[in-house]
Amino acid sequence: MRPNKLRTLLAQDTPIVNAWLSIPSGYVAEGAGHQGFDSVTVDLQHGLIGFETAVSMLQAISATEAVPLVRSPSKAPEVIMHLLDAGAYGVICPMISTPEEAAAFVAACRYPPQGSRSFGPARGKLYGGPDYFEAANAEILAIPMIETAEAVDRIEAILAVPGVDMIYVGPNDLALDLGEGPGAEWHPRATTDAIAHVLDRARAAGVATGIFCGDGALSRQRLAEGFDLVTPGNDFNLLMGAMSAAIAETRRP
Numbered sequence: 001m002r003p004n005k006l007r008t009l010l011a012q013d014t015p016i017v018n019a020w021l022s023i024p025s026g027y028v029a030e031g032a033g034h035q036g037f038d039s040v041t042v043d044l045q046h047g048l049i050g051f052e053t054a055v056s057m058l059q060a061i062s063a064t065e066a067v068p069l070v071r072s073p074s075k076a077p078e079v080i081m082h083l084l085d086a087g088a089y090g091v092i093c094p095m096i097s098t099p100e101e102a103a104a105f106v107a108a109c110r111y112p113p114q115g116s117r118s119f120g121p122a123r124g125k126l127y128g129g130p131d132y133f134e135a136a137n138a139e140i141l142a143i144p145m146i147e148t149a150e151a152v153d154r155i156e157a158i159l160a161v162p163g164v165d166m167i168y169v170g171p172n173d174l175a176l177d178l179g180e181g182p183g184a185e186w187h188p189r190a191t192t193d194a195i196a197h198v199l200d201r202a203r204a205a206g207v208a209t210g211i212f213c214g215d216g217a218l219s220r221q222r223l224a225e226g227f228d229l230v231t232p233g234n235d236f237n238l239l240m241g242a243m244s245a246a247i248a249e250t251r252r253p
């Protein structure tokens, strides 16, 4: 099976930069994949993307060097399995707050006997190769999102769940659950303290860490703090920022 390059980068302790797609477009996905990101995530939770468009986007990413990931729209096992069948090499799953939820999520990502993934690797096999079934459990990444106060309280138990390859912090939802506003990871204490605690516990447990960041500057900071994977903003916001900058430059007196 095609090796999962993210596992190699993690083993080498090489920082991973991940793109985040909310625009429902194979064209944007292909372009993002050619920009030098290590992985590209198709976001089916908040991105305006349905399953069939996600398949086209995964195909487009597969034409590049970037590893195709998805954020699933929910914890539903059948949805997670379907996205893996579509060729995702890793799933970022929102709102995992307990070790039981983490175990159920990992099970959806693994074929028996390690899990309960149903067989039918449609595009997974085209992208991964003919031995997909034999090797998928070892290559596919299961990445629960830590984005609630309960998940922070129970972080050590979640990290101890076998098969959790990485945890991914959602700072905006975490801030909301802690009574702060989106973007709070820059300033107020509760969210910054919670993120630092999760990072510290994950590093102690030897579990890789990822985090969504608003931009490149915060991504650099998070890598310096010790996160393994960062996402420097989503496609739409980056595009709008580039448009605004172009207009401002054009109209500069």
Ligand SMILES: O=C([O-])C(=O)C[C@H](O)[C@@H](O)C(=O)[O-]
Pocket (backbone or CB within 6 Å): 022, 046, 147, 169, 170, 171, 172, 173, 174, 212, 234
């Ligand atoms: O809670 C979070 O920060 C996330 O789930 C990541 C971001 O919100 C992401 O979805 C976004 O804003 O595009």
